[in-house]
Amino acid sequence: MTFLLAFPLFSLRAQPALAVTGEVAKPLTLAAEAIRGLPHSEITAKDRDGKEHRYKGVPLVDILRLAGVSLGGDLRGENLAKYVLVKASDGYEVLFALPEIDPDFTVRTILLADAADGAPLPQGVGPYRLIVPDEKKPARWIRQVAAIEVRFAK
Amino acid sequence: MRQLRWLLGSFTGIGAMALLAWSPAREILHLPKNPRTSQLEPYPFIYPAAFGNRFTIPDNNPLTKQGVYLGRLLFYETRLSSTNKISCGSCHQQHRAFTDGLPFSTGVSGRPTRRNSMSLANLLWVRNFFWDGRARSLEDQALIPLSHPDEMGQPAVVAARKLQQMALYPPLFKQVFGSDIITPERMIRAIAQFERTLISANSPYDAYLRGQYVLSEAESRGLKLFTTAPAMERQVRGGNCAHCHGGPKLYQEVFHNNGLDRIPKDPGRREITGMEQDQGRFRVPTLRNITLTAPYMHDGRFASLEEVLDHYSDHIQASSTLSPELMPTDVSRNQMTPQEKQDLIAFLHLFTDQGFITNPAFSDPHLTHLSTQKSSLPPQKSQSSPRTP
Numbered sequence: 001m002t003f004l005l006a007f008p009l010f011s012l013r014a015q016p017a018l019a020v021t022g023e024v025a026k027p028l029t030l031a032a033e034a035i036r037g038l039p040h041s042e043i044t045a046k047d048r049d050g051k052e053h054r055y056k057g058v059p060l061v062d063i064l065r066l067a068g069v070s071l072g073g074d075l076r077g078e079n080l081a082k083y084v085l086v087k088a089s090d091g092y093e094v095l096f097a098l099p100e101i102d103p104d105f106t107v108r109t110i111l112l113a114d115a116a117d118g119a120p121l122p123q124g125v126g127p128y129r130l131i132v133p134d135e136k137k138p139a140r141w142i143r144q145v146a147a148i149e150v151r152f153a154k
Numbered sequence: 155m156r157q158l159r160w161l162l163g164s165f166t167g168i169g170a171m172a173l174l175a176w177s178p179a180r181e182i183l184h185l186p187k188n189p190r191t192s193q194l195e196p197y198p199f200i201y202p203a204a205f206g207n208r209f210t211i212p213d214n215n216p217l218t219k220q221g222v223y224l225g226r227l228l229f230y231e232t233r234l235s236s237t238n239k240i241s242c243g244s245c246h247q248q249h250r251a252f253t254d255g256l257p258f259s260t261g262v263s264g265r266p267t268r269r270n271s272m273s274l275a276n277l278l279w280v281r282n283f284f285w286d287g288r289a290r291s292l293e294d295q296a297l298i299p300l301s302h303p304d305e306m307g308q309p310a311v312v313a314a315r316k317l318q319q320m321a322l323y324p325p326l327f328k329q330v331f332g333s334d335i336i337t338p339e340r341m342i343r344a345i346a347q348f349e350r351t352l353i354s355a356n357s358p359y360d361a362y363l364r365g366q367y368v369l370s371e372a373e374s375r376g377l378k379l380f381t382t383a384p385a386m387e388r389q390v391r392g393g394n395c396a397h398c399h400g401g402p403k404l405y406q407e408v409f410h411n412n413g414l415d416r417i418p419k420d421p422g423r424r425e426i427t428g429m430e431q432d433q434g435r436f437r438v439p440t441l442r443n444i445t446l447t448a449p450y451m452h453d454g455r456f457a458s459l460e461e462v463l464d465h466y467s468d469h470i471q472a473s474s475t476l477s478p479e480l481m482p483t484d485v486s487r488n489q490m491t492p493q494e495k496q497d498l499i500a501f502l503h504l505f506t507d508q509g510f511i512t513n514p515a516f517s518d519p520h521l522t523h524l525s526t527q528k529s530s531l532p533p534q535k536s537q538s539s540p541r542t543p
Contacts, residue, residue: 016429089431090477091282091408123431124478143478144431 016089016127018063018112022150023082025068032127035114038062043111045133047141055131057113061101069150071102078152086130087147094130094140098150108133112145193329194218197347199278201355204363204402209278209350212291215343217350221330223519225348227322228341230518234313235306237262242299242345243518245271249511251443252352257454261299262307268420270454275354275442275510281407285436285452286423292346297338310338317341352516354442355402357507363402367504375494376501384488391488393466393498397479398438404505405440410477412436413470414451422452433475445506459502463495 018035020028038058047053065071070079075098084096099105111131114121121129121143128145132138197217211217228234230243245259245267246252252274258266269285277283277292289295299305300313314336317323324334331340361367369377381400382392398406409423411434418434426432436452450456456465467490470482481487490498510516 016431089427089429090410090435091287092406123474124476 016144016146018128018145019147020063020067020150021147022085023069023152024064024150026066028063028067030063030066035112035128038066040114041109041111043109043131043133045131048138053116054118055111055113056115056118057111057128057131060110060112060130061103063112063148064098064101064150067148067150069098071098072104075099075102075104081153082150083153085149085151086142086145087149088142089144089146092142094142096140194220197222197351199351199353201278201353202360202363202402205276205279205355210281210291211278211350212293215293215346217347218330220326221344221347222351223348224323224326224330225344225346226516226519227326228317228345229348230520231317233316233320234300234308234341235262236308236312240306242296245299245305246274248513248516249446251275251354251446251507251511253447255448257449259305261302261305263304265304267302267304269452270449272437272439273443273447274349274352275440275507276403277352278350279403282409282437286426287409287437288426292349293342296342296345296349300342310341314338314341352510354507354510356509357442357505359404359504360402360507362504369504370500372497372500373504376497376499379490379494379498380501383486385486386488387486391494393490393494394479395441395466395498398477399441403440404442405438408438409435410438411473411475412466413472413476413480413482414453414455414465416471416473418473420452431475434473435475441502441505443506443510445503446511459499460495463490463498466490467495 015032017032018028018030020030035058039062040056041059042054042056044052044054061071064084069084070082080097080099082098084098084101085093086096087093096110101110103109110133113129113131114127120126125143129143130141130145132140195218197219199217215221228242229246230241232238232241232244234241240261245254245261247254254271257270258268259271260266272285280292281290283289283292283295284298289298297310300308300310306313318336323336327336327340327344328334330344333340358367362369379391379393379395381394381396382390383394383397384390384392398408398410400406409432411418411422415434421433423432423435423437424430444450444459448457448459450459450462456462466480470476470480472482
């Protein structure tokens, strides 16, 4: 019967927010204003349509840092067995290993985008979409990102 | 219970067959050695490796053969309803892949339910139940139809009291749960155990995946349309059905607005999450046994697969929450020709699993008792109450 208890809680926040939970020092629920207030970067990447687009957003690594995820000098030893599960509001899920996100390991920036070509992301795509540059398939360009879970592989 | 989950998780295909003859499981499982549980045997799952092991078995409800059997009795137990006339099996009939053939079902009140009865197949892997995903486990799910006034209309605690008075059940609860006190919690655990065994994995499509079935030309064209994303700018035609209904289990665990209405009468998942973006979103159901589960959609509005394909091809209604893959304005998409629709339907027929809908292990065990009065598992009291088939 847990759903009955959960229902009013969900109803209170009818605005999309981003939850960061799991193996984090500080679990977060970032409201739209909070994400808007974070430093934004811009990247250019090719979407499924084969065309280059200009995406603006917060580097995923910055969101993880805010939540106190083991990155940089701490991303060693058993922490290398952690993974990041990104969940969309429709239930779609994609996974990253932390070194795919950490600039100590990779030159590419995975972006939590909130705008494309100067406009907010459209309905059905936004408010947040991951942009994963230099991948041949955009299957991990997950739309309507609602939650990020950091977990240990068991 | 981690060992148990690991163990169950590794039982795939032939491995599971071997396990049927494997006895020392109990020791490896570290089940308590007291008399109440020592006779319980783990239930071995058999399914294709491609289904994967991402199960949804709560740690406190591992499957045992005895628990599954009790759950099967309860699934078909009409005393779980206020009128003693409706069981889970009334709206989830095995010969229709556990649906009832109606747009909406009627329970004890005679009023129609709000949504179409869902097919029960491969629930072992499902993570959010109901058309709107409101229940996170089969255990949570089972309580809802039990007490809903238009379904079985009786609080589970009342049902438990009724079962307690019957000769049949207390010994079985004792065997499965170590106590003959019947509680709602134990009832739903047993029902969930049975439901997790409803695996459909032996349709002609599965045989095709194993390399044991050769597609006809129409089926082959249907498969191509099913799996191809259209790209009309490159003259690539496709239905892209697999985008949401793909994979060996023929569904993705996602909730989408599939363009039935511009302004949906039923808010769907939005009712659960309160989120605007979930307006008109419903579970993407499995296509397993889809020829047997008409009528279609959450409100049973389409009587036939032809109507379903006409919808996806020609009648998608745009709205702010419409799934982006279905945008009618998307120039990459193509409408289906009558021939293409026929080919797709030929392919959809491959998902019908005759073994699933005739498997005696999923049928009403009360009927078996009446007709044969024998059952190897577990021992039955002879004075089990009379039943009307």
